[in-house]
Amino acid sequence: DTGVSQDPRHKITKRGQNVTFRCDPISEHNRLYWYRQTLGQGPEFLTYFQNEAQLEKSRLLSDRFSAERPKGSFSTLEIQRTEQGDSAMYLCASRPLGRVEDKNIQYFGAGTRLSVL
């Protein structure tokens, strides 16, 4: 169990550019979540995958945001035409499916910090 891995850890980009983040969940974790954390705030839910299916999206996820999880393994979050308001920490979390003792324990990665100049 190597934990949830996120790449890159930091990303600096210019307004209008596209960026893509990657999340590698814990092996055999079927469920994957993306959250966004702005300065001084708690994380806010963005989207949820169960295997490769994206089952829930927050209203925070505008048309410029897209997330995928091909083959139900790693996930990517892409932001097109970045804006300064997109500057935040993007956190990924995973959890296994079907374990009674799980009780919704989500394991978080260290996050990708995005700065849009």
Place this chain on the structure above:
Amino acid sequence: AQSVTQLGSHVSVSEGALVLLRCNYSSSVPPYLFWYVQYPNQGLQLLLKYTSAATLVKGINGFEAEFKKSETSFHLTKPSAHMSDAAEYFCAVSDTTGFQKLVFGTGTRLLVSP
């Protein structure tokens, strides 16, 4: 909709003193409740969780929390603060079924002085 309110964006204690971080929740259904800790430039680490079993929950690093339904509270305590406890603490709520997204409070920064 569920929500969490954390009273006090900053709490300062002396090393060895009692730590009390407050969390009140709102939920139309019985929830799961969590406390997470975040150290600088790191992700969130689970401290403890309430999942409808015992109302007094013990977690890692000597922390515990008590679920009080009548007060809709889930305050976090530790009898004696250590310098290494300095961090940001988040209370979170989720449904017990469905896709169970976590809804977080705004966090409380714990400062520990020698």
